[in-house]
Amino acid sequence: MPQLIAILVLLALGLLAVTIVIYVVGFLLWLLLALVVRIFAWVLVIWLGSSLLGLVGGVLRGVVLPPFVLAGREEEEPRIASPEAVVAGEVLGKAPRGQARHSGWDHAWPVYIPYQSKRDANAVLAAARRIGFDAFLSAFDRWFIAVLFLPVITGYTLGVWVSVLCWYLIMQVLGGTVHLFQKLGVLVYRWSGQVAQKRRKAELHCVKCYRVTPMPSYRCANPHCSTIHHDVRPGPLGVTRRRCGCGTRIPVTVSKAARHLTALCPFCLENAPDGSGTRRVLAVPVIGAVGAGKTQFLATGVVELGSRVESLSGSLAPISTGAEGFVRTAANAVSTGRRVAKTAWDDRPEGVPLLLSLRGREVEVHLMDAAGENFVSWERSQSLSYIDTADTLLFVLDPLALPAVRERLRLADEGDSVPLAQGDQEDAYASVADRLRAAGVRLDGKRLAVVLTKLDVLRRLPDTGGLDPEDSGSVREWLRANGVQGFVRRIDQDFRMVDYFAVDSLGAQDGADPSHPVRVFDWALRSTDPRLAVLSPRESVPAAEGKGA
Structure with a gap:
């Protein structure tokens, strides 16, 4: 019995010790866990x-x-x-797109x-x-x-x-x-x-390479910068202004750039007149044989045109060095009554640009006077590409060189009074008309003025009655009556809008004279914009009268 009690006591003590150990270990583990958590x-x-x-x-x-x-x-x-x-x-x-694709992006900051x-x-x-x-x-x-x-x-x-x-x-x-x-x-x-x-129908017509474009190029305003800006429209290089690579700010749009920058033809890079591309251009190509009187006709007409415009409180000013020389020579010739010198032959003659300001309108009048040698054949006239884009053409015809008139000139002993056109004048006309038709250019959309020159000499010959410079139909019928019926018929078939004029480039001093060349200029201006007319309706020749006569 005592042994049993001792065993129980030992078991109790062992359990107690184990319990204490477990408690201590658990407490330590809890403390450790708490410490870790903390x-x-x-x-x-x-x-x-x-x-x-x-x-x-x-x-x-x-x-x-x-x-x-x-x-x-x-x-x-x-x-x-x-x-x-x-x-x-x-x-x-x-x-870029458009015309500038040929020149690439301008040298400017985006x-x-x-x-x-x-x-x-x-x-x-x-x-x-x-x-x-x-x-x-x-x-x-x-x-x-x-x-x-x-x-x-x-x-x-x-x-x-x-x-x-x-x-x-x-x-x-x-x-x-x-x-x-x-x-x-x-x-x-x-x-x-x-x-x-x-x-405004504004375009740039280059008087040197004859190309036409609505978008001139412009030279940078910085005189030390050689950059040419080919596309000044608003875009990725500037919305209201553009900054050139040199840092100079330039305006965008043609109208604003034209006020501050030097314009260039984007094709030949020649300087263009100030304001090019902001106004309408009236190209006036003159066609005719050698000696037909083209340059004399233009000289007399330009001088009187300037006087007429000035009397209407407008202005007519040359806008290139060549145009200044032409106007000066024309004024001297008219004031002295001398003939102007024949135009020298040039494969690509430079045009004569004039700025006409009248009644709040501005238009560039480009007189394109090529020597008669350029109209000998298709090949010669091929280089005169300005004719292709012109809406108005002037064909200058020497009536004294017509076979039917030449004999009367000889009999009247007037053969030495004036030089006559050389070569076949119908061939000069055909060198342009046939070439344009072959190139697909519609002639019926263009206006043609047939201008008989040397009327002062023609009036001195017998049997020249019926020729009234005031009447387009009268001039047309006079041509038919003097042996060129077929030529007149061909002209009428080629062009839907034809008028006939007879002018005296030497004797007619007054612009009111029906035979003065200024009437042809007035016809061209009036056909472009009636507000640009320089003669009164009474003084001008009725448009398109000759064809229906």
């Missing part, structure tokens, strides 16, 4: 705090990152959308949005990637640094990206809005400019 809680708090500090620091870093990048204070520098890059096709594409702004945004994103990558790379060099500073680095990187992405999103929204308004502005600005040009 440490973890502190670590978590520290990590959260450091992450928050890192986030704030990253946000602040992201805020200053774009201006630092744009100011060149970061490793990443934006690629500049320079004029050289524009010309190379790296900014706006390989080639608008900031979207071309440079995209490059700036890409540089900022590249800087943000570098900052995050460098931070993680430096943290993982040592494991304990990674453990201690990973939250800070993570928060910092996250803050940088949050800030940068917010900036990027705002820039995209604002930039997209600005770009949309730019597009609308360009469309409206271009449309209004094109409508204004079409309403």
Whole structure:
């Protein structure tokens, strides 16, 4: 019995000891767990705090990152959308549309949005990637640094990206809005400019290469810059103004550029008269055989035209060096009663541009006087491409050189009084008419004036009655009666709008004289715009009368 009790006591003591051990161990484990949890809680708090500090620091870093990048204070520098890059096709594409596609993009700075702004945004994103990558790379060099500073680095990187992405999103929204308004502005600005040009029928007609275009080229306003701007319309190089590669600001649109810049022909790059491309052009090509009297007719007509315009409070001024010389020579010849010298043969003669201002209207009158040698054959007249685009043509015919009249001239002993046209005058006409028809140019859309010259001599010959300079039909019938019925019939078949004139380029001093060449000029101006007429309706020849006579 006592043994049993001892055994029970020992068992109780053993259980108690085990219980105490278990309790102590559990208590220690609980203490350890509590300590671990406490440490973890502190670590978590520290990590959260450091992450928050890192986030704030990253946000602040992201805020200053774009201006630092744009100011060149970061490793990443934006690629500049320079004029050289524009010309190379790296900014706006390989080639512009329209006429400028032949010359490429101008050497000028593009608008900031979207071309440079995209490059700036890409540089900022590249800087943000570098900052995050460098931070993680430096943290993982040592494991304990990674453990201690990973939250800070993570928060910092996250803050940088949050800030940068917010900036990027705002820039995209604002930039997209600005770009949309730019597009609308360009469309409206271009449309209004094109409508204004079409309403005025404004074009540039080059008097040297004879090409026609609504868009002149312009030389940079900086005298030390050799840049030529071929397309000054609103667009990616400027909406209201353009900045040349040299830094000079120039206006856009033809109407504004013409006030400040030197205009050039975009094809031959020769200087054009000031204001070219902003006003209508009336090209007046003169066709005729050698010695038909073309230059004398033009000289007399231009001098009287200037006087008539001036009497109407308008002006007629030469706008090129060649035109100044022509007007000066014509005035001297008219004042002295001398004949002007025959036009020297030139394969590509330069035109005579005159600026006519009358009744609030402006028009460039281009007199295109080619020597008669140019009308010997198709091949000779081929280079006179200005005829192809002209709406009005003047065919100067020497009536004294007609076979039926030449004999009367000999019998009247007037053969030495005036030089006669050489060659076949019908061939001179055909060298142009047949070439145009073969090239597909519609002759029935052009106006033709058949101008008989040397009326002063013709009137001294017998049997020249029935020729009334005031009556287009009378001149036409006189031609038919003097052996050129077939020629007149052909002219009437080629052209739907034909008028016939008879002029005295030497004897007629008064513009009111029905035989004065100024009547032909008035006809050409009146046909273009009735408000440009310089003669009263009583003094002018009725339009298109000859064809129906």
